[in-house]
Amino acid sequence: MPVIVLGGIYTGVFTPTEAAAVAVIYSAFVGSVIYKDIKLGDYVKILRDSAAVSAMIMFIICAAAAFSWFLTSQSIPQDVAAWLTSVTPQPWMFLLAVNLMLLVVGCFMEPNSAILVLAPLFLPVVQKMGIDPIHFGIIMIVNLELGMLTPPLGLNLFVSAGMTGYPLERVVKATIPFMLSMLVFLLVITFVPTISTILPELLSNTK
Numbered sequence: 001m002p003v004i005v006l007g008g009i010y011t012g013v014f015t016p017t018e019a020a021a022v023a024v025i026y027s028a029f030v031g032s033v034i035y036k037d038i039k040l041g042d043y044v045k046i047l048r049d050s051a052a053v054s055a056m057i058m059f060i061i062c063a064a065a066a067f068s069w070f071l072t073s074q075s076i077p078q079d080v081a082a083w084l085t086s087v088t089p090q091p092w093m094f095l096l097a098v099n100l101m102l103l104v105v106g107c108f109m110e111p112n113s114a115i116l117v118l119a120p121l122f123l124p125v126v127q128k129m130g131i132d133p134i135h136f137g138i139i140m141i142v143n144l145e146l147g148m149l150t151p152p153l154g155l156n157l158f159v160s161a162g163m164t165g166y167p168l169e170r171v172v173k174a175t176i177p178f179m180l181s182m183l184v185f186l187l188v189i190t191f192v193p194t195i196s197t198i199l200p201e202l203l204s205n206t207k
Contacts, residue, residue, distance in 0.1 A: 001026055053162040057155060064110035064153055071109075072117055081121040091129045095136075095190050098122065099143060106147015110155070114144055135189075135196040142186050149175045149182075 004026060005019045014022060031038035038046075071077055080101065088094040105114050119140065126136045148156040151172060161171045189195050 049162075053159060056158055056162055060153055060155060060158060061110050064108070065113055068109055068113035068117055077117050077121055081118075081125070085125050091131055092191065094125070094129060095131070095139065098136075099139065099186065099190060102140060102143035103146060103150075106144045107150045108153055109147070110153070111141075111144040111147065114147075115140065132193055132197050134200055135193040138196040139186070139190055142182065142189065146179060146182055146186070149179055 001023055005023050008014045008022060009016055009019050028038070084094065084097050084101065088097045102114070102118075105118070109117075119137075122136070122140075123133065126133060148154050151157060151168070154172075157168060157171050157175065160166075161168045164171070
């Protein structure tokens, strides 16, 4: 499955969203035909459980979208962005402050909403400070992925809790080592921009 899903995404055969559908079809085929662990009657329970988890996730996304609308309507992101640029004259200070801000934002906003609201605000500042937009984009994505693992709106936490049946507190505790390793990785890519830019630069030089 990883070869099919990741291979299809990286080769452009299908989008990440379409990859999810491909993974479902592949899993159903393997479980029903090859291993024969899934019977026809099992699909009723599978669909019911999937609907329950999907509904839970959609409620969280709707709440995050409403919160994003409130922030935007009150011009809070614009005010915060203006304040950050006024107190962080150096690029490294700006990136550190943005990291802290995005870590907090990721706890309360769904990643797509956060990107749509914050990326246009920060892009002019990033370009003015001479920060590579690709580098900044990767920093933003890693921060928001961390937000997927942090309560109260960590989508991955609720998905894991729904799939395993474990209480949310237990899932949060289990993710702590992974979160710490991701924080270390975030600091590395923040202050070593070559990690983010070397591949695009190599590809651009081959043209």
